[in-house]
Amino acid sequence: MSIIEAQGLHKAFDDGTVAVDRVDFEVAEGEVFGFLGRNGAGKTTTVRILTTLTRATSGQARVLGLDVVKHRSEVRDRIGLSLQQAALDPLMTGREHLQLIASLRRMRPARRTERMEELLTGFGLTEVADRLVATYTVGMRRRLDATLALLHGPQLLFLDEPTTGLDPQSRRALWSFVRTYRQSGGTVFLTTQYLDEADELCDRIAILDKGAVAVIDTPQDLKKGIGGKVLTLPATPEAREPAASVVGETACRFTDGVLQIDLPAGDDVLPSLLKRLHDSGIPLTGVTVTDPTIEEVFIRLTGEGLERRTQSDGSVAAAALARTVGTGRGGV
Ligand SMILES: Nc1ncnc2c1ncn2[C@@H]1O[C@H](COP(=O)(O)OP(=O)(O)OP(=O)(O)O)[C@@H](O)[C@H]1O
CATH class of the missing domain: 3.30.70 (Alpha-Beta Plaits)
Incomplete structure (x- = not known):
């Protein structure tokens, strides 16, 4: 089953910039799908369309079977999103962020506590959970942002350049998390500029060039193909x-x-x-x-x-x- 379907997705900004140029692709349930491209290729804009943060100029996108324009709030309820610029408040602790998101997501108190502890442990944040985010390293912020995206147990996760700016150790930790999430049945839409990351993590890769999809295939077949x-x-x-x-x-x-x-x-x-x-x-x-x-x-x-x-x-x-x-x- 396709968990994401994009058909003729096109986004032109008011200044005439075409960020996404009639893009077609499908993402199957349970795969890690990589969107690979250099700066400005249109990766973030595509993520923003699929996660209902912006509207396409034309074309259609369905996420979890739901049209992203007609069923905006249902889509938001069911996906997890970690953007490049995490919207974290430096004057709140990691745990306070989790509590806030749990309330916004209307999670039951018992489930909330259990899930928070599970994620803090899983992402190695237990010791810093009560420290202000202002004191966190880039890697800790990224990991906290991932816990916020996962708190409500989404079956589809969007990660926009999750390892940009991370040290090699935090990068590997994030890779390991993506693999575990996938093994537990989750689907991941991942944008990256790192070629080795795409090769290592993704079941299929779309190579994006100036807003258009140049090719979509498995890393193995892409390499064999040349x-x-x-x-x-x-x-x-x-x-x-x-x-x-x-x-x-x-x-x-x-x-x-x-x-x-x-x-x-x-x-x-x-x-x-x-x-x-x-x-x-x-x-x-x-x-x-x-x-x-x-x-x-x-x-x-x-x-x-x-x-x-x-x-x-x-x-x-x-x-x-x-x-x-x-x-x-x-x-x-
Ligand atoms: N609000 C906007 N108005 C005008 N142009 C924009 C806007 N947002 C993005 N763009 C342009 O659209 C193109 C695609 O941007 P986008 O952020 O989607 O690329 P990206 O592949 O995610 O790049 P990066 O790796 O730098 O984040 C770029 O040329 C960018 O400058």
Whole structure:
């Protein structure tokens, strides 16, 4: 059964910006569905339409079988939502937030207490539950926001870039929560800019490019779909030109001291390719051959990689291939 159905969903803002461009997709019950795209691709706007926070300009969306415009409050009652900018009051404690949401959700007192303790424990917040949110780290705020989204036991959860700005440990904790929630029968609609996160967590991924869906598939089939493996070798920027003359412009890229070459399908191509690279003067020390990643899929579909982003802990997140190398849409 489809738990989310979007048909021709389109959102144009008054200034003419088309944030979501005639998008179609379905999310099945029990899956973790990833919406992957760079900044401004239209992920949050799609989440806001599906969760009734904004209206589409045209098209239709049904969530849990309910039209998001006609059945706004029923949809809100039955979903959980954790947005990028959590609306938390710094002068309230974590527990007070939970109590407030429990009252707004009209939860029975007995159930309320049990559920609150369960979630505080599950998200490792018991010790800080009575501290003001002002004293929380980014990771704690994100986890508190997730507990608020889950308090009433929704069967569908929207997580909008849940791990942006989190340190690696909090990020893994959130991944673990998503897996547990899914195992208990929940469905997750997750937006992310992290390619590894989408690969790791999602049953299916929609790659969004400038408001439009470029492709929807399982991570495995997306990777299989782009064909051959990827050859990687440490190199200097000057190596790109001779490599491109051997393999073609679109099949090779240089970034961060590494040359990457998309290999055509088939086992027999490697020896002759290595020989031609060697003959063109490229040193072949440290060569590795790996399966394609979601990053390669993303690059081939959208023409470029995701940009570097600096996390709150100061580390640079996710790999970045900013060069344009792909052949545009439709290769997968
Ligand atoms: N209220 C608004 N008025 C005009 N343009 C808007 C508005 N909200 C969003 N946009 C634009 O719509 C496009 C899609 O934005 P959206 O926030 O949905 O993208 P996103 O994929 O979630 O990006 P991010 O990862 O940065 O959150 C962007 O170009 C954005 O600037």
